[in-house]
Amino acid sequence: MDETKIAQLRNQSIPPARHFIDGAQVSASDGGTMPVTSPIDGAELTTLARGTHKDADRAIAAARGAFDDGRWSGLAPAARKKILLAWASLIEAHALELAVLGVRDNGTEIGMAFKAEPLSAAGTIRFYAEACDKIFGEIAPTSPGALGLVHKQPVGVVGAIVPWNFPLMIGAWKLAPALAAGCTMVMKPAETASLSLLRLAELGHEAGLPAGVFNVITGEGPVVGAALAQSHDVDALVFTGSGATGRKLMEAAARSNLKRVYLELGGKSPNIVFADAPDLNEAAKVSAAGIFRNSGQVCIAGSRLLVERSIYDSFLEKFAAQAKAMRVGDPLDPATHAGAINSESQLARNLAFVDAARAAGRRVVTGGTRILEQTGGTYMAPTIVADVTQDDPIVQNEVFGPVATVQPFDTEAEAIALANGTTLGLAAGVWTRDLSRAHRMVARLRAGVVHVNTYGGADITVPMGGMKQSGNGHDKSLHAFEKYLDLKTAWIKL
Known part of the structure; x- marks a missing residue:
C-alpha cells in the first residue's frame, strides 16, 4: 500500500x-x-x-x-x-x-x-x-x-x-x-x-x-x-x-x-470454544480478530465468547494476551490493527455497557476505557468482560464496539442453550476437532452463518442473512x- x-x-x-x-x-x-x-x-x-x-x-x-x-x-x-x-x-x-x-x-x-x-x-x-x-x-x-x-x-x-x-x-x-x-x-x-x-x-x-x-x-x-x-x-x-x-x-x-x-x-454472535479445538492458540488469535478488528464495529462480530470450563482460565489468558497486543490508533497508519470508534455517541454507548457490567460486579479483564483522547479522536481499548451471566445487558444487547464477554459452559447442550439465548441470530462460531459435533452445532445454532474452526471470512457466493430478530x-x-x-x-x- x-x-x-x-x-x-x-x-x-x-x-x-x-x-x-x-x-x-x-x-x-x-x-x-x-x-x-x-x-x-x-x-x-x-x-x-x-x-x-x-x-x-x-x-x-x-x-x-x-x-x-x-x-x-x-x-x-x-x-x-x-x-x-x-x-x-x-x-x-x-x-x-x-x-x-x-x-x-x-x-x-x-x-x-x-x-x-x-x-x-x-x-x-x-x-x-x-x-x-x-x-x-x-x-x-x-x-x-x-x-x-x-x-x-x-x-x-x-x-x-x-x-x-x-x-x-x-x-x-x-x-x-x-x-x-x-x-x-x-x-x-x-x-x-x-x-x-x-x-x-x-x-x-x-x-x-x-x-x-x-x-x-x-x-x-x-x-x-x-x-x-x-x-x-x-x-x-x-x-x-x-x-x-x-x-x-x-x-x-x-x-x-x-x-x-x-x-x-445486527447480531450478538456467540463464538464457542470446545476443549478439543484443533489449535487453541489459533482459536484465541482468530477470535480476538473476530471481535476487535474495526473496533468491534462489525455486524457478525463474535462478541460472546463461550469457553468449555476445563480450559476456561487458560483460554481466557490467551484471548486477553491477543487483545492487549492489538495496536489501536490512527486508522490511516497501515500498521494499525484497529481504528477509531465511529462517533462520540457510539463511544459513550460502548463505555456505558462496560461501566454497568463493572457496577454489577463483573470482571473487566482488560480495557474498558477510552484511550488516545489527546488526539481528539474517538478510540477505545479492546475490552474483555468475564464471568458475566446470561441475563446481563452486555450479554443480551449488541454493543457494536470492541467489547467481548466470556462465559464458561460444561456440556454441548449448555453451550447451545447459551448461544441461542438471545433475541438475535446473525452469526456464530464453533471450535472443535469432532466432526460430528461440528455438524450437530451447525444444525442446532440459530444463526444465519456458522463458522467452524474459524471466525469471519466468506465471499460473495454465499448468502448473508439472519434468523430471529436479526x-x-x-x-x-x-x-x-x-x-x-x-x-x-x-x-x-x-
Missing part, C-alpha cells in the same frame, strides 16, 4: 458534499447542511447536504422516471452488464482514494478498509454484472392445452438505507443485485459515513449509468429514511442497522403502500436477486 499516497489523500480538502440525484450533484432544497466530523482527530472534514422530505421526493421521482421509461429496466441484460463492469473497473482504479475518504469519515483501519470497502464493492458489482444475463424464466409443466410461463421482472424502485461501518461493501450488497435485475435505486447513507458512497455514485454515472438509475441522498434518518419508507413510489426497501429503526421502517411501509421490507438488524432476506450470492425480482405468470390457452 502506497503510504506516500495515503499521506497525500489524508490531507486533501473535501468540498461540501451534495446529494447525487438524477445524474447530478444537488444541494438540499432549503440549503441546509450538516458537519462531517472525523473520528480520527475530531476535526471537521466538510459538510453534507441535510436532506429534506422534498429532496427525498425528488430523488424518488428521478428513480421512478428512470424505471418507468425503460432507460435501465428496458435495456438488454448484456447492456446493463457492460455498464456495471465498467463501473467496477472505475472503482478499482480509484480504490485507494475511496478507501482513504471512507476512513477519514468513519475510522476503519486502512488495511481492512481497502479490501473490505472499494475492492469488495468492485467485486460485488462485477459478480452481479456477470449474473444479470443469466437469469432465466420458466416454463411450467402444464397440461398440453395450456402454456404456463413464469417471467422474472424487476420489482421497480428500491430504497436502500445503509450503515456507517462498511458503507461501500454493504451498499454494494444492495445496489449491485438491484441494478443488475433492472431496478432503480435511492440510497440513504448513514449521517456519519456518506462521503464514499457519494463518490461511488459519481463513478457510476461516469461509467455510463443513465441519470436517475442510482441516486444518493444524505441527511437524517427520521427525515430522509422515513420519507423512503413512507413513499408510495418506492416498491421495496432494504436496510441494515438497528432493530428499533427496522421496526419503524416496517410500520411506515405498512401505513403506506405495503412495500416489501428486508432487514439486517432480520429477514439475504444479501450476497444469487439468492439476493430474490429481493429485487417479481414473478409473473403468463397463462396461455393453446
